[in-house]
Amino acid sequence: MKCVFVCVVVLAMLGVRVQAFSFNDLTDYVDKHQEEYVEALRDWVSIESDSSDITKRAELQRMMGVVEEKLRGMKGNVSMMDIGTETLEDGRVVALPSVVTAVFGDDENKHTVCVYGHVDVQPARREDGWTTDPYNLTEINGNLYGRGASDNKAPVLAWIHAVEAYTALNMELPVNVKFLIEGMEETGSNGLDVLVESQRDAFFFDVDYIVISDCGWQSTRPALTYGTRGNCYFYAQVEGPKQDLHSGVDGGAVIEPMSDLIGILNSLISASGQILIPGVADAVADFTEEEKKIYEKVDFDMETYRSSIGVERLMYDNKVDLLAHMWRFPTISIHGIEGAFCGFGTKTVIPAKVTAKFSIRQVPNMNPAVVEKQVTDHLHGVFQQRKSPNKLKVKMIIGVKPWLTDTKNALYEAGKRAVKKVFSVEPELIREGGTIPIARTFQDMTGKDIIMLPIGGFDDGLHSQNEKISRYNYMEGTKLFISFLHEVSHIKNN
Amino acid sequence: MKCVFVCVVVLAMLGVRVQAFSFNDLTDYVDKHQEEYVEALRDWVSIESDSSDITKRAELQRMMGVVEEKLRGMKGNVSMMDIGTETLEDGRVVALPSVVTAVFGDDENKHTVCVYGHVDVQPARREDGWTTDPYNLTEINGNLYGRGASDNKAPVLAWIHAVEAYTALNMELPVNVKFLIEGMEETGSNGLDVLVESQRDAFFFDVDYIVISDCGWQSTRPALTYGTRGNCYFYAQVEGPKQDLHSGVDGGAVIEPMSDLIGILNSLISASGQILIPGVADAVADFTEEEKKIYEKVDFDMETYRSSIGVERLMYDNKVDLLAHMWRFPTISIHGIEGAFCGFGTKTVIPAKVTAKFSIRQVPNMNPAVVEKQVTDHLHGVFQQRKSPNKLKVKMIIGVKPWLTDTKNALYEAGKRAVKKVFSVEPELIREGGTIPIARTFQDMTGKDIIMLPIGGFDDGLHSQNEKISRYNYMEGTKLFISFLHEVSHIKNN
Known part of the structure; x- marks a missing residue:
């Protein structure tokens, strides 16, 4: 208060008028x-x-x-x-x-x-x-x-x-x-x-x-x-040979980290986009009738959105379900793989160490610490079934509520x-x-x-x-x- | 003959002695x-x-x-x-x-x-x-x-x-x-x-x-x-939105090309490394007893090889099977994915267009033209079952016998x-x-x-x-x- 008062006085002394809003x-x-x-x-x-x-x-x-x-x-x-x-x-x-x-x-x-x-x-x-x-x-x-x-x-x-x-x-x-x-x-x-x-x-x-x-x-x-929504961002790394190998020379001699990684990634999500990690859905707050009514009133044109992102078909065919899955249900996205060949052209490599990056959007009442354990346990379980000689590391890099x-x-x-x-x-x-x-x-x-x-x-x-x-x-x-x-x-x- | 003769004569004239072997x-x-x-x-x-x-x-x-x-x-x-x-x-x-x-x-x-x-x-x-x-x-x-x-x-x-x-x-x-x-x-x-x-x-x-x-x-x-071995190198591309999306903003609204791609890639190869594409194994020449005997004699130390490439366990536990799968059976390697996030760090992107690169080593009596059709049909078949709104393109880039x-x-x-x-x-x-x-x-x-x-x-x-x-x-x-x-x-x- 004091500062403002002094300022006003100073400005007034300088002949600067303090204008009304x-x-x-x-x-x-x-x-x-x-x-x-x-x-x-x-x-x-x-x-x-x-x-x-x-x-x-x-x-x-x-x-x-x-x-x-x-x-x-x-x-x-x-x-x-x-x-x-x-x-x-x-x-x-x-x-x-x-x-x-x-x-x-x-x-x-x-x-x-x-x-x-x-x-x-x-x-x-x-x-x-x-x-x-x-x-x-x-x-x-x-x-x-x-x-x-x-x-x-x-x-x-x-x-x-x-x-x-x-x-x-x-x-x-x-x-x-x-x-x-x-x-x-x-x-x-x-x-x-x-x-x-x-x-x-x-x-x-x-x-x-x-x-x-x-x-x-x-x-x-x-x-x-x-x-x-919050976000839990994961790295899942499969490591095999000590360095990249030649798919001709060595192909057939080793279980390749890439096929292991793709195998475990495929266990995360169904073809229709459902999260397959046991327990993750349990924590999600019930989708109430009251909430549905709020979503019904939102001015959201599905066709405008569909055409703006340029997909042939959205994941849900009605506004309420679509908004609910964008706003108040968890989703999983696989962003990419570090360590594999990702450039132009053809490279005949067996990548030795590949790290998938994926994340799960968090909604009430999910808890990142619980999700971390669910994802880690699930991936290790699936990986174990493969009986691979490679090593899997799963790490949550970001966990935001x-x-x-x-x-x-x-x-x-x-x-x-x-x-x-x-x-x-x-x-x-x-x-x-x-x-x-x-x-x-x-x-x-x-x-x-x-x-x-x-x-x-x-x-x-x-x-x-x-x-x-x-x-x-x-x-x-x-x-x-x-x-x-x-x-x-x-x-x-x- | 004439040229060499002339050369010898010329060299002799120049005083350059043509040395015996x-x-x-x-x-x-x-x-x-x-x-x-x-x-x-x-x-x-x-x-x-x-x-x-x-x-x-x-x-x-x-x-x-x-x-x-x-x-x-x-x-x-x-x-x-x-x-x-x-x-x-x-x-x-x-x-x-x-x-x-x-x-x-x-x-x-x-x-x-x-x-x-x-x-x-x-x-x-x-x-x-x-x-x-x-x-x-x-x-x-x-x-x-x-x-x-x-x-x-x-x-x-x-x-x-x-x-x-x-x-x-x-x-x-x-x-x-x-x-x-x-x-x-x-x-x-x-x-x-x-x-x-x-x-x-x-x-x-x-x-x-x-x-x-x-x-x-x-x-x-x-x-x-x-x-x-020969090689058939494939691109399998899944295309969805017209550009990359934000996994927070748009996650839940679209079937993501990456999950489609991972789903179809996972249908190529079993956890133990077997090719799952129908028909591919049929063309492979019989593995004869005579051949096995040749392989038995090869001076190949499995432990030296295993340790040189740095894997915990090779795909086969005996020399004959291992050499056979490196030399005379087909193998499949997934090299990487173009278009997905492959850098360091965390990027929360839904990649719009992702292209997997994989190749299948060819052995007698496989025919690249037949393999091309087998792979293409198989991937399109698996993709169709997913009922995805995205588009799949499969292309053989290299086909060598x-x-x-x-x-x-x-x-x-x-x-x-x-x-x-x-x-x-x-x-x-x-x-x-x-x-x-x-x-x-x-x-x-x-x-x-x-x-x-x-x-x-x-x-x-x-x-x-x-x-x-x-x-x-x-x-x-x-x-x-x-x-x-x-x-x-x-x-x-x-």
Whole structure:
């Protein structure tokens, strides 16, 4: 409070008028600055901040520095928080990228909103099938293509620009705003749990609400997200010969690790997509009639979705079952195999050590520790039946719980008002099949109310080729955040 | 004959004495020049002539040029033979690397030996687990490590040095020697069939014997090889969404191509390594008692082999069954999957289009055209049962027949004498599990006698990490070739 007061006095002495809140002025400001906002996104996308590739760690750290610099430039109280090290598969110990925090305002009479975001990205290579350079933001028909554009660089920038707009117009921020921006989200927010726990009584002490904009709408209609799935990511490694062999010279002499691996992978999932690991389905919360009714009301066009992802047929032929299996049932995906031949052309190799990567999305009331045991026991059991001379290792690399909240609290009501103000429609209430590891961590460790306020489009292609965010979603999203900060300031204390 | 006579006269006029054959002088010459020979191999290994990678095509063409230059320097009658183009998967049409031919001598009273070799290599990357740079020849304890060292660059150089030794010592070559060196062996000798057919009455017209040194011994004892397996290489591609999806956002909505692919791959092979494709085993020639007796006599230590490849247990517990399954039964190897995630780290992707690469080694009396239909029908049958909305394409990329010959003919007797002369032991008579596509082509198209005269060690790691040839095998191999040319000159015409 004191600081704000002093500032106001200083500004007044300098002849700078503190302007009263005007939503129109703020949205005008956004419209007038959209080219700058696109340029800022271009700069951020150009940094290959891929957290899953250790060779890109310097780029990732550079990305954190760019965020820090931007927030310092806005006169925030900025810190680079060290979150320790990680141990790689080969035993090397490397530093995790710093987490950037920034504080704008500390008025005790205002609510305090903590904005969480991340600026690391999934891998992307032109050879994967991108039609543009993934690290060179390219605008086509109002869409801004680039890796990380929607997940999560534009939303983080939109939050920064929202705060900046208030400051630039000399409007008082209606709430105190804190930023917590990390660089390890795509690999499971390694190191953040410890930070959140250690900061519970420091950085988080005066935080009232946590907002996360790391997801997307379900259709063209704006949405509020009230649940996410967790994720258990596994490595299953079969090791045989001490090095790769020649399929002609040695083929017939050894049980090949690849055939063992394919044999055990095939035991995970049925042809119709059901998880075959004993016990996994037992923990899943009952699918209630009430829930089905909520799903029936969701504005989701199956044909639009089917055609946007380009499959011939979806796994379920009705909206309720489909949404349920994307949002509230576990699924298993086999992502690929490390160590086998994966290049172009023909190589006649017997790979010596092959590691399958697969993951199981978690829903209430699954427990990653239990899933880890179920998967490990199951795979070892199937492998044992094969009587193979090779060795199997199963390891859970990531284990993140799901998150679910109540959409009738004051925070979601503020979110609904903000959406209404900017888009003139009620938001959809949706769940999200993806995982935002930190949501559950925030909930468990801080006990604060959390809201997910997405601005990404339903067809943004997160983690895929040709990821994009539309200029519309980026700019209107910035306005939504401006509006949301104002609406939160009207929440009455209990 | 005329040319040699003129040469002798000219050399005599120049005061250059034509020396009489002296095996000791020739082997002394080899011993004195071994550092030069190693340097030549270093130069050749440094060229990344990977025929399976289209981006390396210029390097491969450069390699062919180096071979041409070397043979021209030896005053051979050298040609670069154009073998046309290939059409890549993406529709591009590219030139195949030229085939180098060279002729040394055309004395009608001498036999003519055609030496076949290749200078293309399998892919190799340090990340695959090489402990040295695969393209920088590195000597450790008498072994020369590098991609292509044993397969097939050192053997080709040894043949060149064998001819060169005669010339350097002014000794008359005991036979006419022709070289045929190609650059597409590792991907199925694309384009060579057509060349051989077109040259049947030209380059091959006066050829009596064809010698191939593109294989290895079975133990530390020198060997002659009398059979090779063929190979049918397949791509099985499952295609679903139009691009990769996010396993969180979209997981549960689609039947994933990876699970379909793993399901059909698992139908190819049993846990104990048996091929499960109906019909494939039917064509295999009966395993006779006589054959078993030959295998019993082979100097092959199962424990040495087991420990050299580093597996806990071999597929068969007795020598005869093991050799039979490496040499004269078909085997199937799954090499890897293109299009799935194969890098380090964790990527939560649903790959949209995945292509498995696998191959089936061919033995008498299998027919690649029949195998192609059996595999295609089988996979489509299994896929159909899955009722998947995805699309399956099966394609045979390479289809090479096996080769088998008689070890009691005059050519093999010459080979036996040559081995005895250099190594003071009788050679082992072995088969080879790998494929040398051109052997069968030569046999079918030219009708000439063929011998396989290997100089590679049993533990050279062809197609694997840390491929090597020992200095011993390289140098003694050169002497073997010198001796062989001499012994062939003693074969009596029928």
